[in-house]
Amino acid sequence: MGFDEVIPAPGRAWWSPVDQGAFVLDPGTVLHAGPGTERVAHWLRSTVGAATGLLLAEGRGDHGIELGLDPGLGPEAYRLDVTGQGIRVRGGDPAGVFWGAQTLRQLLGPEAFRRAPVDPGRREWPVPLGTVEDRPRFRWRGLMLDVARHFMPKDGVLRYLDLMAAHKLNVLHLHLTDDQGWRIEIRKYPRLTETGSWRSRTKFGHRASPLWEEKPHGGHYTQDDIREIVAYAAERHITVVPEIDIPGHSQAAIAAYPELGNTDVIDTASLTVWDTWGISPNVLAPTDNTLRFYEGVFEELLELFPSEFVHVGGDECPKEQWRQSPVAQARIKELGLADEDGLQAWFIAHFDKWLSARGRRLIGWDEILEGGLAKGAAVSSWRGYAGGIAAARAGHDVVMCPEQHVYLDHRQAPGEDEPVPIGYVRTLEDVYRFEPVPPELTEPEARHVLGTQANVWTEVMEDPARVDYQVFPRLSAFAEVAWSHLPAPREREFIGFQRRMVAHYARLDALGVAYRPHTGPRPWQRRPGVLGRPLEGPPPNR
Template identity: 80%
Template sequence: MDLIPRPGRTTTGEGGFFELGPDTTVLADEGTEATDRWLRATLGAATGLPLAPGAGDGGVLRLSLDRELAAEGYRLAVTPAGVRLAGGGPAGLFWGAQTLRQLLGPDAFRRAPLPGRRWRLPLTEVEDAPRFRWRGLMLDVARHFMPKDGVLRYLDLMAAHKLNVLHFHLTDDQGWRVEIERYPKLTETASWRSRTKFGHRASPLWEEKPHGGYYTQDDIREIVAYAAERHITVVPEIDVPGHSQAAIAAYPELGNTDVVDTAGLTVWDTWGVSPNVLAPTDHTLRFYEGVFEELLALFPSEFIHVGGDECPKDQWRKSPAAQARIKELGLTDEDELQSWFIKHFDRWLTARGRRLIGWDEILEGGLAAGAAVSSWRGYAGGVAAARAGHDVVMCPEQQVYLDHRQDAGEDEPVPIGYVRTLEDVYRFEPVPPELTEEEAGHVLGTQANVWTEVMESPARVDYQVFPRLAAFAEVAWSDLPAPAERDYAGFERRMAAHYRRLDALGVAYRPPGGPLPWQKRPGVLGRPIDGPPPNK
């Protein structure tokens, strides 16, 4: 039973199989239509079997709902007569279908049938449900744009690992990636840069060609609908008030024009934290309200991410207009000015039935009760948020930043950050032990973050994300013991089968023995951090 993530309970029968064949049918009860469509399309393509609807003589794959199960839970039973798959809700049924696909073997992950294959399912019963409701992947498409087909592919990869939240990082200093109809310059100007730093910002290397791209509103609608069919919620991020140079390059009046010649700014072509931040003016607020109005029409998600991290205050300190705003609002300093900015959109989103979420810097200065926090600077922000009654998504950079290097060896391409091995990720624990049971209830779940400054191609993204995302998925889904007690050797054994699934899916993962020759980037500077990462 080489299943990843590990299910809650499995019972294996005494030998024997149920074999899918040309006469195998699918009987779908009311409410199971989405999984029925997915199953026929995906397994039908891989096996070449018709999987016709209704009852038949070649065994039946029966889909149903059982409200006694958890909403995302499922029960899968394989008998000599066929398969019974029940979900507590449509999502649970879909996750059960992912388990069924794994049981069919690695070739079930291909898009066309290979000759001579037999499609056998071991006699077994699986009952399963996730530990966390938020099992996320943050994908940064601002630093390096990922075309729409690549995003759809990653939604399929997430679904195969039972992950259910795509945190879509759409804007930053280096690019704006979503069409906003009332502000056309955000895509005409802010969606591309003239060149790109190759490697860490200390690298002397440049790629001297334009880089860019954006998603039209119809592209976004397609992505959101594709995700919804796979029971994945897409949470968009529009970064404010920092990480905004691309927007200021398109609309210079958004910047601090009394201290910077913003008309001369371009979309940033290097990495790091730009000093050019949004001006704390009513015009800026109205502009971004317009952005968020269009965004709410595209993304039905409960949460909207506003960034809120890494906002340098130097321009505000020098700006007479910003200082006058601080005085007018009765604030103490520039930190409170940033808090005022975030609180404005907290109230604005709440009034429209949505919830604000931001990086843990948004805690500084206080938040409305409904706001949630992405804890990235270690566990401390998450602990503080949970104790203050805020919901939390745990994504500490020391543990689950997948842009960080996977080994200390010199062959790792563009080594960034701490060494985070497959085993390190497997031993990550999202809930800090110092939280009480009530406080721990505010941990919605966890998320792995993929920042793409040094990921110039889909193959580089694959290399950094996999196989570690498989370990992360098990942490997010399965009810594992304490980190030191986890059976990593058993997980490695299951990964032997999972690598074959990734091969069938065409994932350019990092092999266990190290990078392949074409995966290396010799001579490209990174930013490795010496020493083990801190736990907190």
């Protein structure tokens, strides 16, 4: 493997072909961790050491790997030097050292991505001589994983953290609640998981499908599971941002605690966890009881997640029940609001102030802009660029994740060849040419773009293989967009990226990723009636 096969592409690199000189790792290679880099050394020994069979014992000397900090490099930046005497990784902070170690792993070849040696007799691992100087373009390089629609057991989440780390992504946005399931233990409210984490059946395919799988689906993470996920992520310099959806997308919570719904409009006691896709009309009641209930939820959430940001959803909240509800109408009059949109803004503003008082920041989907938004809140711009542009111009921080570009549940080719052909067609090249910063923004406004995020909604992803198929290899292209300082979209060398992906597919194979082959789709076992006709445009909801 060479420096010109690294993904995401580094900022600057100089190297020599292996046949013109290399540093060779062998059983005598030692590893020295300078102050602040001990966890990176532990990661190298537990991953690269396990794959190569090398001990990488602690020690200093000419024949070794040395890790150290150099604050002058900047946050998350690194410099990797490979000489005939050894390998030196310097980072502006521990995260930078870790990203440099990820690049080193790529240079060792795809076998370094396995969990045990495939050739126990191999004793030498050459690394070409050269230097890499690298730093990320954005500080938020995220993946949103929806575990509410189809539950992903804890081991699957840990695996995705490893896949993210291998691509230098650093934010896992974990979508934990929705109409179809509540996935996190809240000890104060046990019925959220006792009742809210299971649905009786699941619709096949997209929402137009007439078929259901007639068996229960569910599961949830205990609080110890969440602590493990957060700690595992932190060792890989990934922040886990939780999402608890309010005030819409809340039918699972209402099924567990009917008093949370608009009881003066419908019989909420008869509601169950939703078994279909789309936007449920059953939303939270704008009452003090609801506010106190969710404050209790967020109190436990803050104990589990140390992240600066907490995502509150805030999208796709139908207002019909509020229009019919005397309680909601009285609340609108009491607060002096103009309409039901103002009521949703009041709901979000309450939790913005509540989180700010506890040293956290609220982030939500771009609908939270409607009716006004508190100064410290940030926006996930999903309905295109418009919400992000408006938010940045108003002084709000933004994470760009427009559905037209980086919704990885959308199909990857036209026609009916994809397993469930929903949404926009977004090919590997389309993702590679995505630009997170709209040209309409001025330079000061553009500084509000924290970064970008790829979103994975799992309505049509019933198992880990389907998630892999939708996510990869497009996440590899997205990672380069998020990390590398690429030219304008039309000037990007997609052919060069494809060439580097040849080596990267071998790494994905070693990691056990069931990616979509770049030559075409896999021969999926299709259920009758699931595929249907491809939609002409985007799905009617997120």
